[in-house]
Amino acid sequence: xxxxxxxxxxxxxxxxxxxxxxxxxxxxxxxxxxxxxxxxxxxxxxxxxxxxxxxxxxxxxxxxxxxxxxxxxxxxxxxxxxxxxxxxxxxxxxxxxxxxxxxxxxxxxxxxxxxxxxxxxxxxxxxxxxxxxxxxxxxxxxxxxxxxxxxxxxxxxxxxxxxxxxxxxxxxxxxxxxxxxxxxxxxxxxxxxxxxxxxxxxxxxxxxxxxxxxxxxxxxxxxxxxxxxxxxxxxxxxxxxxxxxxxxxxxxxxxxxxxxxxxxxxxxxxxxxxxxxxxxxxxxxxxxxxxxxxxxxxxxxxxxxxxxxxxxxxxxxxxxxxxxxxxxxxxxxxxxxxxxxxxxxxxxxxxxxxxxxxxxxxxxxxxxxxxxxxxxxxxxxxxxxxxxxxxxxxxxxxxxxxxxxxx
Amino acid sequence: xxxxxxxxxxxxxxxxxxxxxxxxxxxxxxxxxxxxxxxxxxxxxxxxxxxxxxxxxxxxxxxxxxxxxxxxxxxxxxxxxxxxxxxxxxxxxxxxxxxxxxxxxxxxxxxxxxxxxxxxxxxxxxxxxxxxxxxxxxxxxxxxxxxxxxxxxxxxxxxxxxxxxxxxxxxxxxxxxxxxxxxxxxxxxxxxxxxxxxxxxxxxxxxxxxxxxxxxxxxxxxxxxxxxxxxxxxxxxxxxxxxxxxxxxxxxxxxxxxxxxxxxxxxxxxxxxxxxxxxxxxxxxxxxxxxxxxxxxxxxxxxxx
Numbered sequence: 001x002x003x004x005x006x007x008x009x010x011x012x013x014x015x016x017x018x019x020x021x022x023x024x025x026x027x028x029x030x031x032x033x034x035x036x037x038x039x040x041x042x043x044x045x046x047x048x049x050x051x052x053x054x055x056x057x058x059x060x061x062x063x064x065x066x067x068x069x070x071x072x073x074x075x076x077x078x079x080x081x082x083x084x085x086x087x088x089x090x091x092x093x094x095x096x097x098x099x100x101x102x103x104x105x106x107x108x109x110x111x112x113x114x115x116x117x118x119x120x121x122x123x124x125x126x127x128x129x130x131x132x133x134x135x136x137x138x139x140x141x142x143x144x145x146x147x148x149x150x151x152x153x154x155x156x157x158x159x160x161x162x163x164x165x166x167x168x169x170x171x172x173x174x175x176x177x178x179x180x181x182x183x184x185x186x187x188x189x190x191x192x193x194x195x196x197x198x199x200x201x202x203x204x205x206x207x208x209x210x211x212x213x214x215x216x217x218x219x220x221x222x223x224x225x226x227x228x229x230x231x232x233x234x235x236x237x238x239x240x241x242x243x244x245x246x247x248x249x250x251x252x253x254x255x256x257x258x259x260x261x262x263x264x265x266x267x268x269x270x271x272x273x274x275x276x277x278x279x280x281x282x283x284x285x286x287x288x289x290x291x292x293x294x295x296x297x298x299x300x301x302x303x304x305x306x307x308x309x310x311x312x313x314x315x316x317x318x319x320x321x322x323x324x325x326x327x328x329x330x331x332x333x334x335x336x337x338x339x340x341x342x343x344x345x346x347x348x349x350x351x352x353x354x355x356x357x358x359x360x361x362x363x364x365x366x367x368x369x370x371x372x373x374x375x376x377x378x379x380x381x382x383x384x385x386x387x388x389x390x391x392x393x394x395x396x397x398x399x400x401x402x403x404x405x406x407x
Numbered sequence: 408x409x410x411x412x413x414x415x416x417x418x419x420x421x422x423x424x425x426x427x428x429x430x431x432x433x434x435x436x437x438x439x440x441x442x443x444x445x446x447x448x449x450x451x452x453x454x455x456x457x458x459x460x461x462x463x464x465x466x467x468x469x470x471x472x473x474x475x476x477x478x479x480x481x482x483x484x485x486x487x488x489x490x491x492x493x494x495x496x497x498x499x500x501x502x503x504x505x506x507x508x509x510x511x512x513x514x515x516x517x518x519x520x521x522x523x524x525x526x527x528x529x530x531x532x533x534x535x536x537x538x539x540x541x542x543x544x545x546x547x548x549x550x551x552x553x554x555x556x557x558x559x560x561x562x563x564x565x566x567x568x569x570x571x572x573x574x575x576x577x578x579x580x581x582x583x584x585x586x587x588x589x590x591x592x593x594x595x596x597x598x599x600x601x602x603x604x605x606x607x608x609x610x611x612x613x614x615x616x617x618x619x620x621x622x623x624x625x626x627x628x629x630x631x632x633x634x635x636x637x638x639x640x641x642x643x644x645x646x647x648x649x650x651x652x653x654x655x656x657x658x659x660x661x662x663x664x665x666x667x668x669x670x671x672x673x674x675x676x677x678x679x680x681x682x683x684x685x686x687x688x689x690x691x692x693x694x695x696x697x698x699x700x701x702x703x704x705x706x707x708x709x710x711x712x
Contacts (some may be wrong), residue, residue: 005512012509020497213493217551220487221510223479381510386598402626 004082009222013230017205018237023121031242059091060115061139064102064122066291069150070095075159076149078141090142091118098122106131119143125151179269183277184331184358187270191285192324198239199292200316203300204309205231206388210301224385230300232293232381239289260319271361280357280366288350288374296385320346327351335360343369345374412471413438413562414594415458419468421454428454430617431468441588443604443611444597447703451617452597453490454565459524459595460487473561483512486560490567490597492551496540500526500550503539507554518557525553528577545576552580556587563587565596569603570602581607601696613699615706625695632693632701634666636674648657650677666690 022028063073068234077093084090093295100103102294106120110133118136128147132140153160207350209215209227218227270277296316303309330342330352341367342352414436420430429451430645436442443520446452458465461478472478472485494503504525505518513521526535529549548571556563565584569577574654584594598604604611605625613621613628621628639661640646646662651674655664667674671690678685 009510015519016495016506020495024497152666196518208495213489214495215490215493215505216462216489216491217487217493218510219556220457220485220489221458221482221507278562 003098009226011229012231013227017231017234021238058115060094060117061091061143062094062109064096064098070151073146074152074388075144090139169178180359183270184355187354187358188351191288191351194285195288195292197322199289201295202235202293206301224389228381228385230285270358272357277357284354288378294380301388323348331355349373416470419458419465426515428617432619435466438593440609441594441607443608446614448613453566470596484561486555486563488555488565488568489550494539497537501535504554504557508557511558513558521557541627562593568596605695613702615703616710620702620706624705628695628698629693635691636664636666637689638662641686645681645683
């Protein structure tokens with residue numbers, strides 16, 4: 001049989017599946033699923049934030065210092081607070097005049113109504129005592145730093161000298177090791193997330209043919225390998241449409257973000273260079289999709305009911321998460337046997353190699369890996385088609401392989 | 408390529424588990440013929456057709472399909488209607504037909520155009536843009552049949568094509584089969600309804616218990632049984648059993664017996680000489696149905712033995 005004919009047959013199946021999936025109202029639900037997910041997450045996060053903010057407005061750190069020292073402490077707090085991002089800022093500072101029993105006063109502060117004290121400083125500035133409550137250890141350190149600054153200001157005659165630095169942004173030419181690691185993680189996570197979300201969709205695609213009994217029409221006209229590959233490609237087309245849509249949306253949204261965000265993205269610096277990395281990312285996503293998709297398709301094709309397909313979802317997700325975890329472990333130990341295993345094992349290879357593209361500039365391993373992964377796609381598709389033919393296309397029997405007696 | 412036979416197979420065998428479903432079937436379908444594969448339920452007809460088409464591989468035996476040793480190589484020249492009908496319910500009738508053509512190498516545009524023509528010819532033009540799920544079972548079946556001929560195949564294989572069709576659609580289907588034959592296609596179909604086979608088949612094979620029990624024309628199948636004589640004497644009192652063949656049976660005023668090898672004349676001579684006379688005499692040719700029942704019955708007896 002000619003390769004051209006096989007491609008034509010495969011594309012006929014792929015086209016049918018693509019159209020049958022995309023031109024349905026359900027597809028819109030699928031397409032906007034991330035939006036729904038983000039909307040729910042945002043609502044949840046806003047609710048949690050609001051609850052947290054409501055409590056944090058009343059949280060205080062307290063300095064029980066003589067009135068003469070209070071301005072210096074407040075000034076030290078004003079200066080130190082600048083280095084924190086808004087969500088990392090320590091609680092607001094409150095100063096109090098010491099009473100006769102200052103230790104008792106400090107303890108009483110924790111029980112006072114109207115605010116929640118997390119840490120209270122009292123005593124001489126060179127040997128202060130800091131009481132702190134649950135989750136108050138860091139604010140206790142902060143109060144100690146304020147005491148030190150106030151003491152330094154006192155010794156310098158009341159105020160610390162002001163400094164006017166010249167700040168110049170510098171763009172490094174060499175990719176940083178941190179940036180490479182970050183890119184590697186993002187690459188692995190990106191491939192994992194996309195395949196987790198999209199490759200699982202192929203599990204149930206053969207069920208349609210089985211329930212509608214179309215499978216025999218297909219099997220008589222085209223090789224089952226073409227049916228399997230066509231289904232994979234059809235759903236891959238759906239995945240590409242999905243990614244294209246969201247890629248465009250995110251691209252537009254990103255262009256509206258402030259320059260500081262762009263600077264953060266600039267830190268992501270793959271070892272093979274950004275254009276090649278983008279190509280390799282697409283290639284490895286394709287391979288991950290085809291590899292995991294062909295395994296899922298093979299397993300799903302053996303199931304004859306929706307219940308069986310639903311039951312298969314959990315082990316499938318576990319396999320995916322397992323591959324992701326293996327790859328992350330390998331990333332943390334490059335050049336180890338674990339890393340090699342993750343790069344060679346067919347189901348984890350696309351994840352691991354996407355990570356490698358970020359961390360190592362050699363290109364030949366990628367050519368080798370893509371050929372290796374392609375070989376496994378062919379093996380999985382052929383095996384899937386054979387199992388399906390043996391299990392389903394025999395008269396009077398439609399037993400999946402796990403229910404078949406050995407004879 | 409051997410043009411004499413559109414399909415030929417020798418010694419086809421298939422086992423599912425412990426059961427030998429097809430057991431050494433030989434078949435030869437002449438090019439341009441309408442060929443029937445007859446057999447009771449579970450005889451192995453569907454499995455035989457599936458093996459001939461390459462849907463499943465035989466455990467033993469050789470086959471040739473339109474001159475190709477690998478049936479897959481000829482799949483674009485074949486149309487197939489499986490026993491279990493199946494279409495995508497969300498597809499429109501026209502698209503379903505074009506899709507089946509596309510599977511066999513017909514481009515979509517031509518497929519859609521031909522689908523429209525075929526649906527018009529079949530009286531389903533009004534339903535061309537209806538989704539399959541909106542069609543009646545009979546209409547959907549007809550759509551699938553049209554899908555199996557849209558690419559103008561050289562060989563049309565139909566597995567129990569008449570089952571589930573009402574008499575009007577059965578007639579349409581017979582007309583379609585004969586139309587395909589007139590176009591030059593070879594038709595191979597399985598059935599257990601003898602009337603269709605009797606009307607349509609140039610040749611047929613009877614399969615029972617996984618084996619081929621008969622191969623030949625409809626007349627040759629009928630010829631496996633002797634013709635039966637029904638005789639009513641003018642004067643029943645003058646008929647004695649010794650004037651008739653030994654296996655003659657009385658049924659009311661009639662006598663029935665198989666046509667003797669030497670013909671009816673010697674028996675008639677004896678009856679006329681005895682003065683029994685002839686009020687009524689008929690020689691009945693056995694039907695295909697009777698031949699089928701006998702052949703299949705013998706196979707069942709053989710299996711029991």
